[in-house]
Amino acid sequence: MTDGLRALLAEPAPVCAPALLGATIAGRGVTLRITEVEAYWGPTDPGSHGHRGPTPRNRHLFGPPGTLYAYRSYGIHTCVNVVSGPEGTSSGSLLRAAEVVDGIEVARARRGPSVTDVALARGPGNLGQALGAVLGEDDGTSLLDGSGPFRLTLAPGLEARLTAADPADVVAELLRETVAGPVGAARVRRISVGPRTGVAGVAGGATFPWRSWWTGDPTVSAYRRHQRAVD
DNA sequence: CTTTCGATATTCT
DNA sequence: GAATATCGAAAGC
Numbered sequence: 001m002t003d004g005l006r007a008l009l010a011e012p013a014p015v016c017a018p019a020l021l022g023a024t025i026a027g028r029g030v031t032l033r034i035t036e037v038e039a040y041w042g043p044t045d046p047g048s049h050g051h052r053g054p055t056p057r058n059r060h061l062f063g064p065p066g067t068l069y070a071y072r073s074y075g076i077h078t079c080v081n082v083v084s085g086p087e088g089t090s091s092g093s094l095l096r097a098a099e100v101v102d103g104i105e106v107a108r109a110r111r112g113p114s115v116t117d118v119a120l121a122r123g124p125g126n127l128g129q130a131l132g133a134v135l136g137e138d139d140g141t142s143l144l145d146g147s148g149p150f151r152l153t154l155a156p157g158l159e160a161r162l163t164a165a166d167p168a169d170v171v172a173e174l175l176r177e178t179v180a181g182p183v184g185a186a187r188v189r190r191i192s193v194g195p196r197t198g199v200a201g202v203a204g205g206a207t208f209p210w211r212s213w214w215t216g217d218p219t220v221s222a223y224r225r226h227q228r229a230v231d
Numbered sequence: 232c233t234t235t236c237g238a239t240a241t242t243c244t
Numbered sequence: 245g246a247a248t249a250t251c252g253a254a255a256g257c
Contacts, residue, residue, distance in 0.1 A: 038249070047249070049242095057241060074250050075239030081249090094249060125250050198249055226248090 001066070001144040004162035005154050009065035009144075011167050012085040013039035017093040018191055018212040019162070019171050020082060022155030025095070025143070028132035030103035032121050034095055036213035036220045038196045040081070042090030047196065047203030050090020060140040061090045068150060070128070070139040077125030078133045082143060082152065096124045096197070096211070099219045106132070118218040190215040200226040 008019050017039040025032050042050030042061070049058040049071065060083065061069045067083035069092050085091035098121040100107045107120045107130040121130040131150070141148025154162070161170045174191060192215045195205050204226060213220045 040249070049249075052243085055242070071249085072240050074248065075241080077250055079249070092249095096249085123250070196249070200248085203249095224250095 002154065002159050002163075004159035005144070005152070006065070007162050008154070008158075008167045009082075009084040010086075011171075012089070013041050013091040013093045014208075014210050015168050015171050016082075016084040016091075017210065018174055018193070019155075019158060019167070020093055020095075021191060021212060021214055022158070022189065024101065024153045024155075025080075025098070025131070025150050026102070026153070027148075027150035029106040030131060031101050032095075032098035032127065032131065033101045034098050035217045036095075036097035036211070038094045038096055038212075039208075039210035040090070040092050040094060041085075041210075045203060045208055046201070047199045047208065048090055048092075050092075054090075058090065061092050062088055063140060066142055066144040066152070068138055068141050068143050068148060070133055070135050072135055073125055078128035078135050079124040080128050080131065080133055080138075094124055095127055097122050097213070097217075097219050097221050098127055098130075099217070100130065122219050123221040189217075194223070197221070197223055198226050 008016055017037045020034050020037050023034050040048040042048040045051055050061045054062055060067055063083050064087045065084045069081040069083050070078055073079045080095050081092035083092050100120045110129055110132055111120050121127040138149055143150055143152040191212055193209055193212050195209055196211045
């Protein structure tokens with residue numbers, strides 16, 4: 001693994017998550033470029049699986065940075081998080097959408113022949129299926145050292161920035177480019193930030209605007225408020 | 232277009 | 245028993 005990635009993953013999920021946009025996760029015959037993420041920070045976040053402490057399901061969310069945390073959603077779907085921050089705290093970035101950049105035939109075989117390319121890994125359950133994630137085998141494996149089925153690689157250009165400056169400052173710059181748009185470079189992907197999908201009550205809405213995505217990217221999932229969301 | 236509902240593991244009330 | 249970091253099909257407008 002690289003020092004830049006190590007420095008980024010030392011940060012809690014709300015800092016780390018936006019910098020995972022453009023990173024790739026590769027393994028089981030496919031490579032995905034991440035286009036949408038949500039941060040979950042247990043110590044202050046009622047929406048986090050880890051907010052009330054470790055359980056058999058969520059224990060790897062407390063693991064060392066670079067751990068993969070997989071969980072069963074609604075009893076059916078397998079969703080994938082990148083664990084970051086200090087070991088012993090629950091901090092994860094949920095991978096919500098991605099572009100399939102390699103192994104598109106493999107992804108389509110898993111998702112079905114009628115699914116369009118941009119929808120192959122759109123939504124966290126679909127992303128997990130396109131990856132071929134297996135809950136029992138993959139939960140708790142490393143995304144960094146090659147000992148697990150998947151490997152995480154930073155977006156091009158971020159490695160140098162993350163080793164030259166404080167990662168929190170680099171992420172703040174990335175988000176500033178969100179508001180101002182491309183500064184001088186030929187073409188910079190803009191990042192949008194908003195409330196998390198499917199999270200109800202105070203944990204949703206404006207309290208924790210911890211969903212981030214590539215503005216206008218066709219692989220990003222549609223926002224849906226939770227059924228029982230409160231004002 | 233929007234809303235409803237079934238599938239169902241894990242956790243909390 | 246109810247809610248949940250979801251998805252897709254079916255039904256209603």
